[in-house]
Amino acid sequence: MKTSVHAFWLIPMLFIAGCAVVPPDRDPADRAPAEEREAAPEQEADRAAPAVVALLDQADTASADGEHGRAAALLERALRIDSTNPVLWHNLAVVRYRETNYAQAESMAMRSNRYADGRRELMMRNWQLIAVSRELSGNSKGAEEAKARAKALQDGGGR
Amino acid sequence: MARRRSSSSRRRGRKAPTRLPWRRVFLVAGLFSVVLLGGWTAWLDHAVRSQFEGKRWSVPATVYARPLELYVGRPLTQAQLREELDVLGYRQNPEARGSGTWHGSGGDYLLGTRAFQYWDGAEPARRIRVGLRNARVATLRDADRGGDLPLVRLDPARIGNIYPAHREDRLLVRLEDVPGTLVQGLLAVEDRDFYSHWGLSPTSILRAAAANIRAGRVVQGGSTITQQLVKNFYLTSDRTLLRKGNEAIMALLLEWRYDKDDILQTYLNEVYLGQDRERSIHGFGLGSRYLFGEPLENLPLAHQALMIAMVKGPSYYDPRRHPDRALARRNLVLNVMEETGVVGAAAAEAARRAPLGVVPASSGPRRGYPAFLNLVQRHLQRDYRAEDLQTEGLRIFTTMAPSVQSATEAAIARQLRGQPKELEAAAVMVDVESGEVLALVGGRDPRYAGFNRALDARRPIGSLIKPSVYLAALEDPARYGLGTVLDDSPLTLEDDLRQPWEPRNFDRMFRGNVLLVDALAQSWNIPTIRLGMDVGLPAVRRTVDRLGAPLPRRVHPSYLLGTGELAPVDVAQMYQTLASGGFRTPLRSVREVTQQDGTPLNRYALSTTRAFEPGPVHLVNAALVTAMRQGTGRGAYRFLPESLMVAGKTGTTGDTRDSWFAGYGADLLGVIWLGRDDNTATGLTGSSGALPVWADAMAQMEPRSIDLAPPDGVEGMWVDEFTGLLSAQGCEGARSLPYMAGHGPAEATACGRRRGGDGNRVADWFRGLFQ
Numbered sequence: 001m002k003t004s005v006h007a008f009w010l011i012p013m014l015f016i017a018g019c020a021v022v023p024p025d026r027d028p029a030d031r032a033p034a035e036e037r038e039a040a041p042e043q044e045a046d047r048a049a050p051a052v053v054a055l056l057d058q059a060d061t062a063s064a065d066g067e068h069g070r071a072a073a074l075l076e077r078a079l080r081i082d083s084t085n086p087v088l089w090h091n092l093a094v095v096r097y098r099e100t101n102y103a104q105a106e107s108m109a110m111r112s113n114r115y116a117d118g119r120r121e122l123m124m125r126n127w128q129l130i131a132v133s134r135e136l137s138g139n140s141k142g143a144e145e146a147k148a149r150a151k152a153l154q155d156g157g158g159r
Numbered sequence: 160m161a162r163r164r165s166s167s168s169r170r171r172g173r174k175a176p177t178r179l180p181w182r183r184v185f186l187v188a189g190l191f192s193v194v195l196l197g198g199w200t201a202w203l204d205h206a207v208r209s210q211f212e213g214k215r216w217s218v219p220a221t222v223y224a225r226p227l228e229l230y231v232g233r234p235l236t237q238a239q240l241r242e243e244l245d246v247l248g249y250r251q252n253p254e255a256r257g258s259g260t261w262h263g264s265g266g267d268y269l270l271g272t273r274a275f276q277y278w279d280g281a282e283p284a285r286r287i288r289v290g291l292r293n294a295r296v297a298t299l300r301d302a303d304r305g306g307d308l309p310l311v312r313l314d315p316a317r318i319g320n321i322y323p324a325h326r327e328d329r330l331l332v333r334l335e336d337v338p339g340t341l342v343q344g345l346l347a348v349e350d351r352d353f354y355s356h357w358g359l360s361p362t363s364i365l366r367a368a369a370a371n372i373r374a375g376r377v378v379q380g381g382s383t384i385t386q387q388l389v390k391n392f393y394l395t396s397d398r399t400l401l402r403k404g405n406e407a408i409m410a411l412l413l414e415w416r417y418d419k420d421d422i423l424q425t426y427l428n429e430v431y432l433g434q435d436r437e438r439s440i441h442g443f444g445l446g447s448r449y450l451f452g453e454p455l456e457n458l459p460l461a462h463q464a465l466m467i468a469m470v471k472g473p474s475y476y477d478p479r480r481h482p483d484r485a486l487a488r489r490n491l492v493l494n495v496m497e498e499t500g501v502v503g504a505a506a507a508e509a510a511r512r513a514p515l516g517v518v519p520a521s522s523g524p525r526r527g528y529p530a531f532l533n534l535v536q537r538h539l540q541r542d543y544r545a546e547d548l549q550t551e552g553l554r555i556f557t558t559m560a561p562s563v564q565s566a567t568e569a570a571i572a573r574q575l576r577g578q579p580k581e582l583e584a585a586a587v588m589v590d591v592e593s594g595e596v597l598a599l600v601g602g603r604d605p606r607y608a609g610f611n612r613a614l615d616a617r618r619p620i621g622s623l624i625k626p627s628v629y630l631a632a633l634e635d636p637a638r639y640g641l642g643t644v645l646d647d648s649p650l651t652l653e654d655d656l657r658q659p660w661e662p663r664n665f666d667r668m669f670r671g672n673v674l675l676v677d678a679l680a681q682s683w684n685i686p687t688i689r690l691g692m693d694v695g696l697p698a699v700r701r702t703v704d705r706l707g708a709p710l711p712r713r714v715h716p717s718y719l720l721g722t723g724e725l726a727p728v729d730v731a732q733m734y735q736t737l738a739s740g741g742f743r744t745p746l747r748s749v750r751e752v753t754q755q756d757g758t759p760l761n762r763y764a765l766s767t768t769r770a771f772e773p774g775p776v777h778l779v780n781a782a783l784v785t786a787m788r789q790g791t792g793r794g795a796y797r798f799l800p801e802s803l804m805v806a807g808k809t810g811t812t813g814d815t816r817d818s819w820f821a822g823y824g825a826d827l828l829g830v831i832w833l834g835r836d837d838n839t840a841t842g843l844t845g846s847s848g849a850l851p852v853w854a855d856a857m858a859q860m861e862p863r864s865i866d867l868a869p870p871d872g873v874e875g876m877w878v879d880e881f882t883g884l885l886s887a888q889g890c891e892g893a894r895s896l897p898y899m900a901g902h903g904p905a906e907a908t909a910c911g912r913r914r915g916g917d918g919n920r921v922a923d924w925f926r927g928l929f930q
Contacts, residue, residue, distance in 0.1 A: 049232055050231070050309035051232075054310050055310070058280070069762055073764075076593070076765050077279075080590070
């Protein structure tokens with residue numbers, strides 16, 4: 001159970017770590033999240049139902065194996081259980097990103113932000129993901145805006 | 160055949176001139192016969208191959224409901240659980256022994272689940288304990304091993320098939336998955352020499368002939384399994400000699416072309432076992448489901464013997480209609496199985512003592528869901544040909560939730576009781592975040608597979624259009640807020656035909672100045688038209704488009720009052736975008752399609768577009784919550800608990816031809832339409848007709864309350880309820896409303912100026928709704 005709780009918080013980091021590797025010409029700010037690893041804040045354990053944790057674990061494994069379709073399906077199952085969980089939306093955004101579906105990566109990250117409820121770390125990662133996705137789909141102006149949002153969250157201080 | 164040909168050559172021989180040598184006549188006739196026979200055989204060979212290759216895989220697609228996921232905290236009432244188990248065809252059993260069984264008392268349930276191979280993983284069969292408390296799953300344990308289970312996914316209920324015209328049905332099994340005793344018993348009874356003969360069995364023909372002569376009539380067939388299979392390839396069942404001859408040749412050809420196991424497996428899937436209304440039951444796989452509600456793999460011996468018994472005459476030995484005959488023949492089969500050593504004496508004796516064990520008829524798809532299946536077929540049209548759906552044995556995993564479907568059907572039946580039979584209904588229920596269609600009702604009789612009003616009845620939507628008018632306005636916060644004063648005084652416009660048009664409010668009154676929030680909540684027409692004309696018809700049109708609804712070719716001012724025609728499913732799409740805070744998610748009815756062995760073909764992933772900023776959508780939702788609390792939707796609270804926050808809108812069209820309601824909680828959206836197919840008056844408004852249906856259905860499903868906490872960029876303010884000026888807490892006529900940050904009223908009332916410290920102004924706008 002303890003490891004599951006840790007996994008719950010680490011998964012978004014791992015997902016982001018994966019995605020930050022892909023784009024070749026990012027500036028260092030984009031890669032930064034990969035190097036950050038925070039301990040799991042205790043309230044995360046309270047927020048996530050065991051069912052959601054179990055599905056998150058499976059989705060993590062599937063994603064690590066490159067089975068994006070399966071990972072996405074497992075995250076969608078988890079979202080049917082807990083549709084306002086911003087971590088699930090974030091991870092789904094990362095899966096879409098890995099599938100090179102940048103439009104959906106952006107939308108899912110936006111939905112994650114809708115429920116982020118002041119969690120700056122997560123919101124920052126979402127904006128970073130949005131920035132990268134926009135840039136890769138040719139929207140460099142939008143990417144700049146997203147980058148500025150991410151930076152503002154970063155400068156405003158993390159948790 | 161050979162006999163006939165030789166007799167014809169004899170005839171020809173007699174007529175031939177005597178000068179011709181006999182030998183030549185024989186030679187020509189013989190050659191002719193060989194060529195004819197050869198050609199005929201080649202043709203039969205072609206027929207055998209095409210039938211065998213083609214027909215053995217002609218299986219209609221199976222359509223499944225969404226599986227029920229159990230986990231601690233899941234909202235689930237006892238009634239809902241029982242409904243789901245009923246649709247699944249689970250049977251009551253005090254110990255829940257065996258798969259597909261349940262037992263429940265109080266809130267404690269014991270379930271024997273069925274194993275199921277999902278494409279993203281396997282669910283084992285297991286016994287679980289489910290504790291339901293306060294309409295939620297409170298505990299979930301493994302009944303045999305103990306210990307909490309995080310998540311259990313039941314097998315999905317079969318809700319239908321996509322049939323070709325002749326409606327044959329099968330559930331394909333592989334030979335290795337069929338119980339050994341069933342196969343051996345079948346061969347012992349029907350064809351003992353199967354593994355040694357070449358398609359025909361002279362010994363069994365002789366045996367049958369002897370038996371028939373003794374009885375003086377046909378009591379026994381000497382047909383081998385191969386011959387029986389060939390017989391099934393023909394659609395006629397005449398007993399002419401020619402057909403017998405063809406059958407024999409085809410049986411030999413079949414044996415020559417294919418190996419024994421292939422033939423046996425095809426037979427197991429082809430054999431006819433009964434008729435379920437217009438659906439014919441083929442193969443032991445489906446037969447097992449149809450007769451016992453159980454998969455073939457773990458069928459007890461007595462049930463296996465009964466199915467073997469039925470092969471001889473599925474209607475004569477129908478265990479539901481002729482239980483005595485069926486029992487006698489089943490025990491006869493058990494005797495044969497014992498004599499031939501297929502089973503031991505003790506097992507045979509135990510099976511002979513067992514009851515027939517058939518479940519009530521049609522335990523396959525328990526009920527018809529024609530409207531939903533119709534939607535599924537339309538969604539799949541983009542990717543699959545109708546023929547593939549009918550013959551490829553695909554498995555279609557849909558989004559339908561049986562308990563939501565039945566609650567919706569029940570609400571329609573209850574609320575329309577006493578109404579004339581011409582009053583029709585349609586309903587669409589959608590999961591807000593995923594856009595999954597949970598239930599669809601296409602008419603007042605939900606079993607009737609006719610006109611699907613949920614998809615095809617395009618009707619004027621009346622006031623359901625209004626939220627898009629207000630959303631178009633509220634996207635421009637510099638000009639409009641919920642406290643903006645609108646003019647509700649007489650107005651004259653030109654209609655589509657350039658005639659003067661004087662729109663009226665439903666109650667024919669004029670109120671002078673009204674607040675924007677109330678104009679929407681009370682559904683006043685005149686201020687809505689003024690607002691729409693002010694914002695501009697093109698802006699309203701664009702908003703409707705972004706919400707996801709189809710547009711008319713041209714838009715007139717009357718469009719602002721809902722003259723545009725939409726089907727209920729289009730309305731659901733439009734309101735889904737509002738309900739999810741501006742994220743438009745195309746409605747889906749299918750999650751995955753797999754081949755029969757579970758290999759995935761298509762996954763229909765969740766996709767979403769942010770169509771609107773969260774702020775303006777929140778303001779519209781706030782007004783629609785007000786509509787439910789204080790406006791046209793108040794009547795819903797005759798059904799719903801006071802604490803439940805929902806948003807919704809009524810719609811009524813001219814002369815009460817259409818009665819609409821669209822509304823939602825945080826997770827569930829429902830659209831209801833009532834009207835008549837001949838488009839005459841119903842005497843029902845949105846509030847008196849569709850609203851009670853919606854509220855009744857919602858009350859059974861208990862959605863989550865809408866989250867009224869303002870998103871980023873929205874803040875509560877105190878506003879004067881008459882003038883819309885900035886006020887403050889404690890001032891007379893002060894009312895709290897959400898505003899886009901920085902766009903509150905510029906001017907303040909005298910009291911507002913006096914008391915208006917910043918702390919006083921920001922308010923939880925929705926607190927007033929609870930008063």
